[in-house]
Amino acid sequence: MFKPLSIAILAASLFASPIAFSADKTSVKISAPWEINSYDPAVSGFAFHRLQVMETLVDADTKGVLIPGLATEWSATEDGMSWTLTVREGVKFHNGTTMTAEFVAKSLITALAKPGMLKKAPIKSIEAKDGKILIQMEKPFSALPALLTHNTTVISAPASIDAEGNAVAAIGTGPFTVDTFTPPQGLSLKRNDDYWGDKALLESASYLATSRAETRALIAESGDADLVFNLDPSGFAHLKDVDSVTAMADAIPRVVSLKLNASHKFLDDARARQALSMAINRQGIATAITRFPEASATQLFPPVLSEWHDKDLKPLTNDVEAAKKLLADLGWKAGDDGVLTRDGERFKLLLRTFPDRPELPLIATALQDQWGEIGVELEVSVSSYSEIPKGHKDGSLEVALFARNYGLTPDPIGTTLADFGKGGGDWGAMGWDNATVIDALDKISQTSDASVRSENIATVVKAVHDELPLIPVVWYQHTVSVAKDLKGYVVDPLERNYGLSKVSWGK
């Protein structure tokens, strides 16, 4: 039994040694949970963008301030009905083609036809004119440049798409070019020596999609990858004690929240939603499950989203007795088994969640227990996340638990407009049409006046906080493990860019 084992080890060590102890560090290895399925930017744009193969017209720094990308400048007409962007000159795609305004317009039109961020703006037309991009709007939309930072708007070469419109290659403009692609697990990159900006410091990089968090933690510890993203709480705790890596956590604008069907007969009263919110032990969940006790949500928008976070808002609290009292006021009485009943109906809800973020089923199980305390029977269904938009559309959804990223673009208005605007959103309010909020969101999206903007944001934030169409549970921390000798890595709180071109090896 042991003989073949030792032979295998011997054979393996022969293969492995040159790799494990290679001294010439000209490459960086990245591991993250996301699989890359295709060349199509609408599907895999996030990966090509983060790995700096493709770039967007507008870029953002780590504070969320917009900076020039493939466009050098942008401006809107006075009435806000049309935008002009100047395309950077002297930029070449990886296949040597020069990037022209025509190609950029074509790339944006393709992106607009597919699901993506551009869909959130009221765009009428996109065209190229005199080396500039002209975007006509149906109504003013001040956050358009912010949307153009999103990875679904990356610019790719015309040769990336074949005659039938299928994406057949990932040809971008970034500091790295695609060397080999093994969908869905691997991608390896080479430095683009013709890059228009600061060239990458390292010669190559490789990406490995590792769906299991346990594996990622081990990969980080063994040094098989130098940058490892999205660590699980347990793995993160362990890596903090490992000498060869630095484990970092950074607050990001992603929020775990409960979406409630406000037109459901148990939930149509704001007091019922408040009672459910009070029954949640956020501190417990943040301490035991996500393990960042300071990140238990006191309101929907986290502090990192400074414009939308209101420090003076009364924090959401955990008060089981008050919750019970609120529900009693609404006519609910505890039955024999402790479950509340009203008019012969049990307070029973079905919560839909999904396993792609491993903490969600755990939080759902904790909520099941905590809501049980106040006599609400919660059934948990762990399935595909597509069940949530589907349940929203056909009205069958009762409660959903998910993690929403309000930082997809530096200005979250695109997301909030979709979530709390008219008719609610697939990942936002349901059966909760609040005229004041809809009006305020419209104003925010159209104005470029800072005071009008902040006034209306305050209106939205307060209404959402008081009426709880969404019950926030915990805020997120972005976790990453960085090899000790890797210099120049900066966490991007918007999760847009891994910043590979700036990292290098040193002592």
Add this chain to the structure above:
Amino acid sequence: MSNQAILATLPVERRFPIWRVLGIVLLLFLAVCAVMGPDLIGVDPFKQSLMHTLQSPSAEHWLGTDHLGRDMLARLLSGAQLSLSLAALSVLTAAIPGTILGIVAAWRGGWTERGLTLFADAVLALPGLLLVLMLAAISPGSWWALYVGLSLTLWVEYFRYTRQRARVVLSEPSVESSRLLGFGPMHVVRRHLIPEIGPGLLTIAAFGAATAVTAVAALGFVSVGIRPPTAEWGVMMTQLLPYWREAPFLIFQPVICLVITVLALHLSVGGRKL
């Protein structure tokens, strides 16, 4: 006849060895635990305590607490009911038809055999994973769907093994003479087939019990399975995996339970030759 001859040449074995007694006692113990355990200890297997998670064994929690602060002993006992019945049911419903069809195919030969073999091959050729996942998707979160899916894929193993072995046994001269002498099928099955293929089948069946539980763990791994907060050994293995580093004793508990179960099965069925 032949077996008595063999037995005579083997070292003397007790008909009812101590191992077998031990196995049966263990099985009985597991059954008692599963049926009465949850009531006996009187701890709620679903009660969480988020401030007391991943605790080591203590006077209050004999086997510690899991990632949501639930009592491990209570959950293992509550999980025993589901896991053991799932294992027993799926083994029985796979082994009985699989073995009978295997013997029929070998006995009848010809078109019966060809037909059954083709059927079994078709089942094997169709990815079992597809079948199990589909059943699990049709009735999400319920354990019977997992069980039906498992039985439907596992019976083929018994069928193929029985058929292959039975063909060899049936072509032996001693069996042919039995058949020529006019002994009926039951006689041949009892006197020749069972002694020949029985031990192998029992080995497969005892491991089959483990297959059922680890299959649930595997499905849990791809996020298909029983709804929370139900306790089941396989599900517990999957759920405790992320904490293997901080609390390795936790994930080993359901594994050890399963090891004891399989060991007990082996000892009680395979006692003669062990």
Add this chain to the structure above:
Amino acid sequence: MLQRSVFWSALAGRAVQAVVVAVVVGIISFAMMQALPGDSAYRIAAGRYGYDMMDAASADQVRTELGLDQPVVVQLVSWLGSLAQFDLGKSSVSGSPIAEELKTQMGYSLLLAGAGLLVSLLIAIPVGIMAGLKPGGWFDRFSLAASIFFRAIPAFAIGVVLMLGFAVHTKLLPVAGFKGPEYLVLPALTLGLGLAAVSSRVIRDAVSEAMSAEWRLFSRTKGLSSKLTLSRHVLRNAALPVVAYVGVQLAFLIEGVVIIESVFAWPGIGHALVHAIFGRDVPMVQGTALALGLMYVVLNLIVDLTCHGIDPRRSKTA
């Protein structure tokens, strides 16, 4: 050693079986996918765009793009039509040709399965024979205990322990990935240990029975040495059930690697199949099921021929 006629008739039989399998697997997997609850346009959109970008609008777009609102029969006939021209179509989720995806993934899976099987045999054959020669001996009992343990512990736990031992602590091997032969060792070992747990017992039983059979006593009495008896008769007779069992194992093997593929980030077909089922990627499921089915036919042929080589008596009715 094989008679030509046996070989050709086995081949012809399998060719017929292959065609039958292709059609049956295609239709059944199509029917199964149709029977699944849930709206496939939503699932496909989810598989494509991820939870941050997926919404009802993208699902509607997918529905129109893929013609999912067409009658079920039309979709099936069009798949069978393309299949007749050896065209597996394009994946609903990734949009790439399925034949291309399968080629890569199947290759990686076969490599893993083959290596896993090899490891399992390297462990199981010596262990099984040692145990079977002395049933009830200490080695037999020890190997039984080891078998039970490895069978009861889920593959992901074995994988994690191996990674910790060989990759993190000793740095002999990489944790996960697929860029070289050294990446194959740990997944193959994980797979092999699980497989050997059962096959070593099957071998042990076969050997111990062969050892106690009448003809062995006969061959011993006719004066053959015990070593010669072992190699010439016992092992030969024991091999038959073992090969048959390996045949069954193989069928489970390819898809059974799904967990190991996820743990070790190995781009194989089991992993792809699970994703395709979740994502309701019907053409991909059909293509994968078809590939697995045909591979099973081939493996079956190999097992049959091997069995025939071991024991020519059987081939009369095969």
